[in-house]
Amino acid sequence: MMAVRQRARSEQDKAQRRAALLRAAYSLALEQGVREVTLAAITVAAGLDPSGLRRYFDSREDLLLELAESGWMGWRERLCSDLDQARHRSAAQLAQSIAASLAADPVFCDLLTHVPLSLEDGVRVERARQYKTRSFEAYDAMCAAIAAASDEVGVDEAQIVLAATLGLAAYLWQVSHPSPTLAALYEQVPRWGHAALSFEPRLVQLLTALFIGVTH
């Protein structure tokens, strides 16, 4: 009995520490960008001893992939609740719903570059499988919600546009968050800044064109 309670207590502690590490990583990524986030900074911010980190996550990639997985769950929840009961949505309205539901989680937008570049490749195969399974579940649910909300967009067309969204959002997020040096350059040459510094409106423009194009 005592042993069971102790194990339960220890499982609960472990879950709390994992959650604290994920929260710390999210805050650091929001502040500095995903690229700059180190495991050492995460453990310090979570108030844990670095030597114990491996009890909770295999690696930096493992931890950040978990953030990306949560990002998919949150995106799905926002988009599906926005489109719940919606009908006859136009291409522009669908584009706005997708872009707004993504823009609400800037760390997820940043992670979209890092997932195929280094995170998925840097974890054990079973971890990658779990990520793929959960992200595809979210993707399928969102595609079904988009198709249900539109008279013209079917599930196949929604899949094409939502897959393209990942690439467009990943790229637009990186170019719209330049370093201070590059930001100074954009002030000097407004055309360059105009091309770079616009995440949500540009995503809406491109997704609207894609919805029109795939249903034409």
Next chain:
Amino acid sequence: MMAVRQRARSEQDKAQRRAALLRAAYSLALEQGVREVTLAAITVAAGLDPSGLRRYFDSREDLLLELAESGWMGWRERLCSDLDQARHRSAAQLAQSIAASLAADPVFCDLLTHVPLSLEDGVRVERARQYKTRSFEAYDAMCAAIAAASDEVGVDEAQIVLAATLGLAAYLWQVSHPSPTLAALYEQVPRWGHAALSFEPRLVQLLTALFIGVTH
């Protein structure tokens, strides 16, 4: 007279060594992916002493940004010569020309992720300015060539699609070049592989839809 000759000789040597470093970096990036390329490996492959590297490039970012700059020049040359004298090109034909001219330089496709993520941000402002100037010159020339080859696509529409191309190509290149672990997973779950392992056909599909959408 002697001093002038010596200086000319030394300038020529320097240019040759820079070119050798760039060729070595290109080969390594083609083989291993841009992410894995280190300055140490580049200097070894070019047969130079690592201690002298700073005479040619400020940093890894500086060297790789030069490769990206050459990538823009090559892309422009391929696309503009393909579209030279072309008229009445359809959306699908324009998409094919853009995708094929990009796919011809896989290292440039890989670099498209790294430029906004780390390269532009990691160099001196004057170096970033030069990159921006030259890449925008290439972009403008390509947009003019696309508009001239089409009855429906104007320069404004070409600019929207070519900007989106950068993001789509960057993302599709990374997902279509998985690690061995991830590639094994794609063999186990064909749907995941199907979604990932298709660079040029998927780019053509998305660019065709975008051209139709922006001219609708």
